[in-house]
Amino acid sequence: MSTKRRNYSPQFKAKVALAALQNNEPIAELAARFGIHPTMINNWRRALIDSAPDIFDKGHKSRKQNEAQVDNLFRQIGQLKVENDFLSKKLSL
Structure with missing residues (x-):
C-alpha cells in the first residue's frame, strides 16, 4: 500500500526555512515541532540562502x-x- 506524498505550501516552507536560519533551536527540534524530516529543513534553508540574491535583483x-x-x-x-x-x-x- 502506497502513501500519498505531502505537498507543503511555499509559505510553510519559508516559515520553516526562516526558523532554521535564526538558529534559535536545533534542526532536530524544528523537525519535531513542524513534523517534517530534518533533511527537508536543511534543503529548504539552503534553497532560501541560494535564492536570496534574486530577491534583491530587481533589474532581471x-x-x-x-x-x-x-x-x-x-x-x-x-x-x-x-x-x-x-x-x-x-x-x-
Whole structure:
C-alpha cells in the first residue's frame, strides 16, 4: 500500500526555512515541532540562502518569466521549421 506524498505550501516552507536560519533551536527540534524530516529543513534553508540574491535583483526577470519566454521561443522555432520543411518540399517538386 502506497502513501500519498505531502505537498507543503511555499509559505510553510519559508516559515520553516526562516526558523532554521535564526538558529534559535536545533534542526532536530524544528523537525519535531513542524513534523517534517530534518533533511527537508536543511534543503529548504539552503534553497532560501541560494535564492536570496534574486530577491534583491530587481533589474532581471524572474525565473518563471524567463522559462515562459524560452518556451515561447522554442514553439516559434518549431513552427518555423515545419513551415520551412513544407515549403522546401513544395519547391523541389
